[in-house]
Amino acid sequence: MALDIKICGLKTDQAMAAALAGGASHVGFIFFAKSPRYLEPAEAGRLREGARGMALAVAVTVDAGDGFLDEIVAKMQPDMLQLHGSETPERVAEVKARHGLPVIKALSLSEAADLDRIRPFIGVADRFLFDAKRPKGSELPGGNGVTFDWRILAGLDAGVDYMLSGGLNAANIGDALRLANPPAIDISSGVESAPGVKDPALIEQFFRAVRAARDDRAA
Ligand SMILES: O=C(O)c1ccccc1N[C@@H]1O[C@H](COP(=O)(O)O)[C@@H](O)[C@H]1O
Numbered sequence: 001m002a003l004d005i006k007i008c009g010l011k012t013d014q015a016m017a018a019a020l021a022g023g024a025s026h027v028g029f030i031f032f033a034k035s036p037r038y039l040e041p042a043e044a045g046r047l048r049e050g051a052r053g054m055a056l057a058v059a060v061t062v063d064a065g066d067g068f069l070d071e072i073v074a075k076m077q078p079d080m081l082q083l084h085g086s087e088t089p090e091r092v093a094e095v096k097a098r099h100g101l102p103v104i105k106a107l108s109l110s111e112a113a114d115l116d117r118i119r120p121f122i123g124v125a126d127r128f129l130f131d132a133k134r135p136k137g138s139e140l141p142g143g144n145g146v147t148f149d150w151r152i153l154a155g156l157d158a159g160v161d162y163m164l165s166g167g168l169n170a171a172n173i174g175d176a177l178r179l180a181n182p183p184a185i186d187i188s189s190g191v192e193s194a195p196g197v198k199d200p201a202l203i204e205q206f207f208r209a210v211r212a213a214r215d216d217r218a219a
Pocket of ligand 1: 035187
């Protein structure tokens, strides 16, 4: 089975080059002002040009209004929108209809009962992204480098398409793939040398770890 890999929170040409060289299927840009990964839409538009035809460009937003989404879509031309706030199913449907783009809905999980929150979005969101709940005191709804209990995902209905996210890194990706067997993975702070600073060497190391884990499983 193919595994989609999204490298999120890209801000530089060097990090983009490392993500593409490793074989990223998706590259993500953060449009949340409090994030150390925030990028102006026009700069994200410049960077995403380098990924055209190689990886899908994802705009990550948090409870964004129509005006900001219009600006992002116009200046960055994303292939997909990731809604990482408390957007309702109705808002997801509205955003999809307004922009004609597929939507990834992010939901935070900590226990099996949280899987019930997926239901109202089925048939509305094109894909889910499962992240950990934000730690107390964090202003960021994502990008906190925190994992959740991946075994929860065993209770997921077959056919729910999702990206596994939250605290992934080269050291734990083998366990994550073994326990959850996700169709896609998403990583940000696990390939950074400091908050918001992507390290091309860590990106390369992450892809190596993914390949090693998949080779082990195939053996
Ligand atoms: O990364 C951010 O700063 C961010 C800000 C606002 C919403 C979402 C954000 N990041 C998303 O969270 C995942 C997981 O991050 P991590 O690997 O745990 O650091 C990241 O890939 C983005 O999709």
